[in-house]
Amino acid sequence: MQPLRIGDVTITSIIERDGPWRRPAEMFPAYDEATAARHLRTLDPAVFDPASGRMVITYQTFVVRTPKHTILVDTCTGEDKGYPAPMDFPKAPWLDGFKAAGLSFEAIDYVFCTHLHIDHCGWNTRLVDGRWVPTFPNAKYVFHKGEYAAWEEATRRGANPPGNVWRFNCEPVVAAGQALLVDDDFALDDTVWLQKTPGHSPCHCCVNIASRGQSAVVTGDLMHHALQVREPGWSTVFDWDPQEAASSRRAFLAEVAETPTLVLPIHFPNPTAGRIKGGAQGFDWAYHRPA
Numbered sequence: 001m002q003p004l005r006i007g008d009v010t011i012t013s014i015i016e017r018d019g020p021w022r023r024p025a026e027m028f029p030a031y032d033e034a035t036a037a038r039h040l041r042t043l044d045p046a047v048f049d050p051a052s053g054r055m056v057i058t059y060q061t062f063v064v065r066t067p068k069h070t071i072l073v074d075t076c077t078g079e080d081k082g083y084p085a086p087m088d089f090p091k092a093p094w095l096d097g098f099k100a101a102g103l104s105f106e107a108i109d110y111v112f113c114t115h116l117h118i119d120h121c122g123w124n125t126r127l128v129d130g131r132w133v134p135t136f137p138n139a140k141y142v143f144h145k146g147e148y149a150a151w152e153e154a155t156r157r158g159a160n161p162p163g164n165v166w167r168f169n170c171e172p173v174v175a176a177g178q179a180l181l182v183d184d185d186f187a188l189d190d191t192v193w194l195q196k197t198p199g200h201s202p203c204h205c206c207v208n209i210a211s212r213g214q215s216a217v218v219t220g221d222l223m224h225h226a227l228q229v230r231e232p233g234w235s236t237v238f239d240w241d242p243q244e245a246a247s248s249r250r251a252f253l254a255e256v257a258e259t260p261t262l263v264l265p266i267h268f269p270n271p272t273a274g275r276i277k278g279g280a281q282g283f284d285w286a287y288h289r290p291a
Contacts, residue, residue, distance in 0.1 A: 029237060
């Protein structure tokens with residue numbers, strides 16, 4: 001993703017994994033082949049690989065630099081977590097990207113997690129002498145308190161997912177005193193704040209960014225692919241509550257459509273950022289490609 005400027009804020013991306021990933025029929029229970037074929041003929045070619053029949057899916061972290069703070073939004077899958085294939089991504093790309101961005105673990109002030117699935121909080125912690133410790137020693141980690149509580153309870157029951165995600169990626173942060181367990185209306189300041197968009201997970205949140213009259217929003221997994229902009233009712237096999245996820249998606253699309261707000265979905269491939277077009281009769285996705 002090309003660096004973005006939102007007033008006094010810059011946003012860049014660290015990619016852990018990208019390329020063709022899943023077939024849409026495997027991703028969306030409501031998938032209809034004829035409808036998808038019609039959309040894919042006119043969607044941006046960056047989002048689909050015809051040779052493999054797979055959607056192009058990116059796993060990335062956004063780096064948000066404000067005049068006051070250096071912030072990470074979502075931290076991919078991380079290292080040493082023991083995830084089975086195909087989620088056992090190599091660690092070098094993310095670490096190399098982090099270094100190339102001129103960052104150090106100590107330089108991060110805040111980590112925002114849109115939700116607590118394995119591919120959004122993995123680099124929260126790392127294994128040191130057999131113990132999970134926060135990767136970013138000076139950071140405060142922002143977790144929605146309802147999201148945290150839901151996965152804590154799921155872990156207690158032995159539910160999978162999330163498996164060990166809460167135990168490995170989240171609980172050690174709280175034990176270290178570095179977590180902020182926040183409500184729906186949490187605002188770091190007038191530049192960065194949360195917007196609750198539940199459904200994909202119990203208390204999934206978007207992260208809003210604004211400066212000098214410009215705005216952007218990191219949408220986490222509110223939508224995984226541009227097909228869901230055209231078909232907001234197509235929730236994924238990974239959604240906690242598919243109907244609620246679709247409702248949140250429709251409300252969000254209606255809110256930002258035909259506005260200047262840049263939308264940054266975690267899993268959309270390069271150039272990632274775009275805008276929502278259309279309205280009640282149907283929405284569309286347009287990539288932001290500055291000259």
